[in-house]
Amino acid sequence: MSTQYKRIKEEAYAANMRLPELGLVLFTFGNASVADHDQGVFAIKPSGVDYPQLRPDDMVIVDFDGNTISGDLRPSSDTKTHAVLYKHWPKIGGIVHTHSQYATAWAQSQRDIPLYGTTHADHLTTDIPCAPPMEDAMIAGNYEYETGFQILNHFEQQGLDYEEVEMILVANHAPFTWGKTGDKAVYNSAVLEYVAKMALFTEQIQPNAARMKDALIKKHYERKHGAGSYYGQ
Amino acid sequence: MSTQYKRIKEEAYAANMRLPELGLVLFTFGNASVADHDQGVFAIKPSGVDYPQLRPDDMVIVDFDGNTISGDLRPSSDTKTHAVLYKHWPKIGGIVHTHSQYATAWAQSQRDIPLYGTTHADHLTTDIPCAPPMEDAMIAGNYEYETGFQILNHFEQQGLDYEEVEMILVANHAPFTWGKTGDKAVYNSAVLEYVAKMALFTEQIQPNAARMKDALIKKHYERKHGAGSYYGQ
Amino acid sequence: MSTQYKRIKEEAYAANMRLPELGLVLFTFGNASVADHDQGVFAIKPSGVDYPQLRPDDMVIVDFDGNTISGDLRPSSDTKTHAVLYKHWPKIGGIVHTHSQYATAWAQSQRDIPLYGTTHADHLTTDIPCAPPMEDAMIAGNYEYETGFQILNHFEQQGLDYEEVEMILVANHAPFTWGKTGDKAVYNSAVLEYVAKMALFTEQIQPNAARMKDALIKKHYERKHGAGSYYGQ
Amino acid sequence: MSTQYKRIKEEAYAANMRLPELGLVLFTFGNASVADHDQGVFAIKPSGVDYPQLRPDDMVIVDFDGNTISGDLRPSSDTKTHAVLYKHWPKIGGIVHTHSQYATAWAQSQRDIPLYGTTHADHLTTDIPCAPPMEDAMIAGNYEYETGFQILNHFEQQGLDYEEVEMILVANHAPFTWGKTGDKAVYNSAVLEYVAKMALFTEQIQPNAARMKDALIKKHYERKHGAGSYYGQ
Numbered sequence: 057m058s059t060q061y062k063r064i065k066e067e068a069y070a071a072n073m074r075l076p077e078l079g080l081v082l083f084t085f086g087n088a089s090v091a092d093h094d095q096g097v098f099a100i101k102p103s104g105v106d107y108p109q110l111r112p113d114d115m116v117i118v119d120f121d122g123n124t125i126s127g128d129l130r131p132s133s134d135t136k137t138h139a140v141l142y143k144h145w146p147k148i149g150g151i152v153h154t155h156s157q158y159a160t161a162w163a164q165s166q167r168d169i170p171l172y173g174t175t176h177a178d179h180l181t182t183d184i185p186c187a188p189p190m191e192d193a194m195i196a197g198n199y200e201y202e203t204g205f206q207i208l209n210h211f212e213q214q215g216l217d218y219e220e221v222e223m224i225l226v227a228n229h230a231p232f233t234w235g236k237t238g239d240k241a242v243y244n245s246a247v248l249e250y251v252a253k254m255a256l257f258t259e260q261i262q263p264n265a266a267r268m269k270d271a272l273i274k275k276h277y278e279r280k281h282g283a284g285s286y287y288g289q
Numbered sequence: 290m291s292t293q294y295k296r297i298k299e300e301a302y303a304a305n306m307r308l309p310e311l312g313l314v315l316f317t318f319g320n321a322s323v324a325d326h327d328q329g330v331f332a333i334k335p336s337g338v339d340y341p342q343l344r345p346d347d348m349v350i351v352d353f354d355g356n357t358i359s360g361d362l363r364p365s366s367d368t369k370t371h372a373v374l375y376k377h378w379p380k381i382g383g384i385v386h387t388h389s390q391y392a393t394a395w396a397q398s399q400r401d402i403p404l405y406g407t408t409h410a411d412h413l414t415t416d417i418p419c420a421p422p423m424e425d426a427m428i429a430g431n432y433e434y435e436t437g438f439q440i441l442n443h444f445e446q447q448g449l450d451y452e453e454v455e456m457i458l459v460a461n462h463a464p465f466t467w468g469k470t471g472d473k474a475v476y477n478s479a480v481l482e483y484v485a486k487m488a489l490f491t492e493q494i495q496p497n498a499a500r501m502k503d504a505l506i507k508k509h510y511e512r513k514h515g516a517g518s519y520y521g522q
Numbered sequence: 523m524s525t526q527y528k529r530i531k532e533e534a535y536a537a538n539m540r541l542p543e544l545g546l547v548l549f550t551f552g553n554a555s556v557a558d559h560d561q562g563v564f565a566i567k568p569s570g571v572d573y574p575q576l577r578p579d580d581m582v583i584v585d586f587d588g589n590t591i592s593g594d595l596r597p598s599s600d601t602k603t604h605a606v607l608y609k610h611w612p613k614i615g616g617i618v619h620t621h622s623q624y625a626t627a628w629a630q631s632q633r634d635i636p637l638y639g640t641t642h643a644d645h646l647t648t649d650i651p652c653a654p655p656m657e658d659a660m661i662a663g664n665y666e667y668e669t670g671f672q673i674l675n676h677f678e679q680q681g682l683d684y685e686e687v688e689m690i691l692v693a694n695h696a697p698f699t700w701g702k703t704g705d706k707a708v709y710n711s712a713v714l715e716y717v718a719k720m721a722l723f724t725e726q727i728q729p730n731a732a733r734m735k736d737a738l739i740k741k742h743y744e745r746k747h748g749a750g751s752y753y754g755q
Numbered sequence: 756m757s758t759q760y761k762r763i764k765e766e767a768y769a770a771n772m773r774l775p776e777l778g779l780v781l782f783t784f785g786n787a788s789v790a791d792h793d794q795g796v797f798a799i800k801p802s803g804v805d806y807p808q809l810r811p812d813d814m815v816i817v818d819f820d821g822n823t824i825s826g827d828l829r830p831s832s833d834t835k836t837h838a839v840l841y842k843h844w845p846k847i848g849g850i851v852h853t854h855s856q857y858a859t860a861w862a863q864s865q866r867d868i869p870l871y872g873t874t875h876a877d878h879l880t881t882d883i884p885c886a887p888p889m890e891d892a893m894i895a896g897n898y899e900y901e902t903g904f905q906i907l908n909h910f911e912q913q914g915l916d917y918e919e920v921e922m923i924l925v926a927n928h929a930p931f932t933w934g935k936t937g938d939k940a941v942y943n944s945a946v947l948e949y950v951a952k953m954a955l956f957t958e959q960i961q962p963n964a965a966r967m968k969d970a971l972i973k974k975h976y977e978r979k980h981g982a983g984s985y986y987g988q
Contacts, residue, residue, distance in 0.1 A: 129522055130519070158490060228502070
């Protein structure tokens with residue numbers, strides 16, 4: 057492997073391999089990428105290749121306009137969505153897309169996931185947003201590219217900050233998560249699935265369940281984030 | 290093993306062994322077969338044999354009228370259903386029958402599985418059909434043979450194409466899936482279970498969940514199928 | 523190990539060890555026994571011993587009145603229930619008691635499990651019965667002994683045959699299953715859990731789900747049982 | 756490792772490692788501690804360290820006022836909650852905190868878990884209590900310290916005995932369990948999750964499910980606890 061893309065290929069490979077381990081993908085229903093913003097490229101899983109066959113050097117190098125720069129295989133069919141996000145959100149280093157079961161069910165329901173507890177608030181202080189279905193013209197056009205803009209536009213309209221809210225559901229589709237690294241994006245996909253599952257159970261136990269109080273949301277988020285955080289080493 | 294049926298025996302064995310690995314069968318509640326249309330026969334799992342004991346050479350060779358051609362063991366009790374499908378649908382090379390839990394629950398509910406998201410649309414553009422319960426006379430007669438015709442008739446009445454819709458639920462019974470190969474039929478059984486599970490969760494999260502819009506159904510199906518497809522290598 | 527009880531000790535040990543493998547017990551929440559009707563005794567798991575520590579020779583030998591005949595350990599706290607069933611039902615060779623999650627939830631709901639599909643009908647032609655809660659006097663008295671009679675009485679009142687219906691739920695408690703052998707009793711516990719799970723999902727998908735039609739119940743049961751059966755080898 | 760804290764470090768390590776094995780934690784969402792009341796200290800998991808990296812000597816030694824006595828790493832962010840409980844409840848030797856999915860969903864629903872069956876009654880004779888959300892001032896102040904008092908106060912107000920009821924849900928947060936040893940506290944966390952899961956299923960099967968009758972609650976608890984107990988060896 058040439059050294060130019062070695063780091064992002066290896067990190068993207070590792071991130072992809074974590075997805076089936078964490079029970080987040082069936083067959084090839086997911087993809088992870090890792091970016092190098094200095095070189096303006098990212099490494100992403102090739103399309104439709106089974107995880108057991110995957111090798112680090114199979115990762116495809118793509119620029120932030122979605123052009124393949126290096127690699128023998130065709131990149132993930134969702135590549136342009138990744139490209140749009142990297143181009144507009146300069147501080148993210150990894151993106152993960154899965155069809156994990158509970159998060160996808162919320163996406164199919166076109167509902168934001170309400171903030172019901174501290175597990176959720178440890179990671180973000182808002183409901184987990186669900187972007188609305190795209191207009192027919194966007195779907196018929198450059199679909200995966202437009203999916204990226206659907207995500208960007210929803211964040212802008214809702215006044216969300218991509219460095220604080222590192223996950224979204226796309227209506228009738230599935231979740232996307234991101235983070236400063238590929239590892240963090242994978243972590244966020246697992247957290248999202250866990251929170252999505254507990255939110256469904258919560259509504260089944262108590263159909264009138266209320267969002268958690270603001271004071272507790274603020275406290276839990278600040279335990280893990282910002283200047284006064286005291287979680288971890 | 291004689292060479293005449295070697296390929297289909299080995300492929301049928303491999304397909305059967307994948308079913309417990311994928312969590313689709315308990316004990317012996319399932320069977321897979323692989324056909325050789327040139328010879329007019331298929332290899333199928335013997336009835337009631339536990340998976341750990343199964344060997345490739347145990348597969349029973351049966352013709353498309355359901356007669357055993359070769360093999361020391363009695364074939365699966367569902368053999369005639371497989372025979373009817375192979376006889377009338379010349380382009381399928383493999384069939385799988387399971388009692389996987391979520392798909393079977395939909396069958397027991399006598400409901401088609403609504404198309405709620407892209408995971409479903411990546412594989413077919415219609416709801417997953419549920420054939421109605423059979424008439425008493427058909428049940429009391431040549432039951433497994435008639436089950437095959439129940440499937441054929443439902444596809445004809447609904448105007449479905451077996452090359453596009455590779456799965457069905459039989460009311461109060463369980464799913465059948467098929468495909469060009471045994472591998473593809475197994476894959477379809479796992480996809481069906483995954484989609485069935487998410488469809489239930491979707492209705493639990495949003496009791497008024499709506500089917501996905503047509504433009505998105507069309508787009509996702511065409512990403513993976515037909516002349517303009519761009520998924521996979 | 524003396525040879526007198528060797529067979530039933532080994533079979534009871536094997537049956538007990540299958541329970542955690544099949545996901546039917548947490549910690550020590552279950553027990554299996556195997557009877558020797560000629561000697562009028564059965565071998566049963568000692569009370570509260572963790573599965574990884576269990577050895578065949580730990581099985582306790584008890585007679586059909588519940589007296590310990592041989593063994594260094596105290597037998598399962600449910601021993602007298604097993605004794606009553608062996609004493610009155612001479613054709614059963616094994617009994618299993620678990621707190622498996624879905625079957626236990628039906629028991630806690632005090633509902634019979636409706637016959638919704640062929641997976642159920644392959645094993646019995648009636649709903650899975652749930653015995654009502656015991657009278658306070660029976661509970662305060664010889665509780666585990668009376669639990670056995672609660673089961674016997676419910677079968678008699680409902681006109682059920684213990685050789686055809688090999689399982690019951692005891693209200694607010696949990697399931698008991700039995701069979702000609704310890705293996706068959708274990709098998710029945712796994713089938714019950716599987717059917718209990720799918721019955722809940724069925725009602726969630728279709729709140730007005732109907733019992734399966736009689737013709738299909740009869741057909742599926744007769745495929746596996748009786749003179750004209752044609753399932754298995 | 757110095758011998759002074761060797762026992763509690765090793766027991767705390769073992770208790771922590773059991774949590775992912777039992778499926779009770781994702782990533783680092785949980786912590787276990789073990790106390791030495793003679794020395795007035797407890798050993799607790801360091802904050803945010805992944806389980807595969809954890810070693811016995813990483814356990815942090817903390818006194819019952821929450822001061823770190825020994826250790827190179829920062830203790831769990833929930834340390835002060837553990838400290839308060841050890842200080843006021845002298846007979847507990849271990850505490851476990853998880854975000855296990857079903858128990859946490861009940862906490863998010865702000866509901867006690869009703870006593871629906873013998874699995875629950877084998878361990879406690881009351882509903883599993885859920886402490887109400889804390890006042891904003893308590894949250895903004897010394898939050899984890901106040902969480903301990905929220906638990907103590909709820910037990911006092913409800914007239915519960917911490918030696919009989921070894922578990923609680925904290926509203927919108929998650930469960931805490933304890934016991935005479937670290938092992939017992941872990942055991943209680945697994946039992947709580949199991950009971951929480953079956954209680955949800957029970958209400959789904961029977962929305963009007965009733966609490967189990969008192970005579971049966973008393974009987975099952977006394978089988979396992981007190982002078983006349985006859986469960987175990």
